[in-house]
Amino acid sequence: MGRGGSRAAPAAAAPPWHVLPDEVWEHAFSFLPADSDRGAAAAACRSWLRAERRSRRRLAVANCYAASPQDAVDRFPAVRAVEVKGKPHFADFGLVPPAWGAAAAPWVAAAADGWPLVEEISFKRMVVTDDCLEMIAASFRNFQVLRLVSCEGFSTAGLAAIAAGCRNLRELDLQENEIEDCSIHWLSLFPESFTSLVTLNFSCLEGDVNITVLERLVTRCRNLKTLKLNNAIPLDKLANLLRKAPQIVELGTGRFSADYHPDLFSKLEAAFAGCKSLRRLSGAWDAVPEYLPAFYCVCEGLTSLNLSYATVRGPELIKFISRCKNLQLLWVMDLIEDHGLAVVASSCNKLQELRVFPSAPFDAAEQVSLTERGLVDVSASCPMLESVLYFCRRMTNEALITIAKNRPNFTCFRLCIIEPHTPDYTTHQPLDAGFSAIVESCKGLRRLSVSGLLTDSVFKSIGAHADRLEMLSIAFAGNSDLGLHYILSGCKSLKKLEIRDCPFGDKPLLANAAKLETMRSLWMSTCSLTLGACRQLARKMPRLSVEVMNDPRRGCPLDSLTDESPVETLYVYRTIAGPRSDTPACVQIV
């Protein structure tokens, strides 16, 4: 290798890197942390492309329709870990028609064929069938990690196949999936010789679990670090499990509810006292404040606390949280109220992420005293706070301006004022000034959700200032096409834009068509779009897939509809795979 004696004429010497073998580049690329960096390197020249793609081990496909599974397998033959995401984010809230798509089967089939050495598979918002799970269990001899997030379409029969077939399984992580319960005792299918489990999360599973089998499994898997139980495990059994796995780092308690009994309390307290490594805690706690003190011994060590399913409230809850002085992540219900958040602000100074969920999202009469005050307090006192999701019923520009001034380090700011079009409740002005302050101050903001009464001018600020913004969610905001135009003509780093119920029409969409190819996807539902504009967009931009969805109850033969017909939902994404062929009747690709 190398030049060997070309010291003679420096001007004529070829750059040395031309002749370095691929292995050297592969090693160099292994230091590139982000896939985008690897992608950039691959675009430099053919030899780098070859070296990079042949050494890529981890692949993240953020939109399953952006490329075909075969494209992915062909381009990156050495992948060991693959993550694929399917439905758009608004599918979480019921805005995507059933049977829309995002089937995992083609990906599993392609992987089985082209990536036999795959060790990790993650699917998010996809339809995963039992057949998929059976194929996974049968196809990859060193399969180790299965992560399913917000998926549906499978049952405990599929889990049984995984348990029985994956001898080297380390992680089975099921987050918020819809799993059909076939009453199959899938846990029993882990063989007695199986001891490799490190993560077991079945918190979203309805239905019963054989507790004896679970205990045996937990006992023999000495490396178990994460255990998240479902609601079928009673409290005293939880205590037993903890005694068998004191090395646990992350625990989901499942349903934490029983009538108070001093014996059970002592048992729990002792069990938790043994868990010296416990750092992350979650669970669906049903209003049993009397048991909270059982956790006191682990509070000091906790870095993550997810009480977003816990309906417990009152002084015991606040006292408990205030003891968790090292919390970095806190997810709670608004039952914590402003005064609880004030305590959090003073106790949990290392807080980085806060999420406050609504306990009664549909009941306007329900009075929970959680207002802008709580968020102001936390943002004032927690210097490392960078990620916020906050549901409340009222807000002021002044509060937002204060928050922006206190916390210019926000990377994610999602505010949801529950009633659409709610203005600043003291001045009755739109919240333009407040959100503008946020984007002007937080230069590193990557994700933003806006709400409340907003005019086009807030979008002007966002378009102009939010240079690093990658994902923007807008609902019930703006008053004309200009709003959308500001966003699409600004926001240099925008990748995902999701809009619902805004008066944005065809013009800004067509005027900024080129922008859409620089983005991953655009979602617009219940806006003022017409079919003609969508057709025009599709004609103009062949590398975009333009999907139109209308009322599934009406027949949807789009060819017969005129250009003036309103479009209920538009979903546009860039793709190299051409139009997909698995759309249901109510979805059409124009």
Next chain:
Amino acid sequence: MGDAPETSKTLRNWMGELRPSDQGDDEETLQLSLGLPGGGGGGGGTGAGLPPAAAWRMLSAREKEMRSAAAAAAAVDTSMLSLGYSAPAFSPRSPGKAKGSPAAATENARLASTNNASQARQRSPNTPVIGWPPVRAFRRNLATSSKASLEHQNGKKADKPEQTTKRAPFVKINMDGIPIGRKIDLNALGSYDELSLSVDKLFRGLLAAQQDPLDAGTKERSQEEVAISGLLDGTGEYTLVYEDYEGDRVLVGDVPWGMFVSSVKRLRVLKTSDLSSSVTNSIRPEEDGN
């Protein structure tokens, strides 16, 4: 379209790149859009450089129509009907759930609601909004189960602790006389009213098709479809019952909604005439399933 020269200039600006020299037009257009009919509008602080009358004159008729409809659509109702999907039934929430806040009501009063149906979809007040607020389906029942368990906490000591499962799966629902059943997602509903509406939507078409075999297979929604009503109070042709985990058949509507969702295993829509008359007479009027 584009009669006034200013208008076509505005349009041309939007079709191409916004150049610095166009900033002036941009500002004008900005002020135009902030100047909602009636003056002031939601813009508040930013004063319109042009008096509203002049601003409106600059737009072509179609533009005006679109803007007013857009403005009206934006502010006419706080709760707008937007299409959402909760497989398999489209379930509107019961009226009265999403109420206008006082400020929004002022907005409505101030703006002329020129609801141009051809541009903006007709939205009736108090129609519930699908998928809003943006919380996942299984969060929706936490409120009702939390209220129920709070009641227990506050002193109505129950004999046994509330067996609330946080997420009930899709439950099967069968209707007398219809061979094929449906599945219904109770998590997407929030009250008995909504359940009744969902059942109607699921089976209305099937029932009509059963009764008139000639209609079966046509996509056309025939006008002869009759709404299925009176499911909960014994007044209709059909009555809703459910089976719980113990296998018993129980009339729908007696317990709070949250408790119902956690104990229901499957649903049945039975002919009211099949139930004994003493039973139908004793069905209490449906309580607020909130």
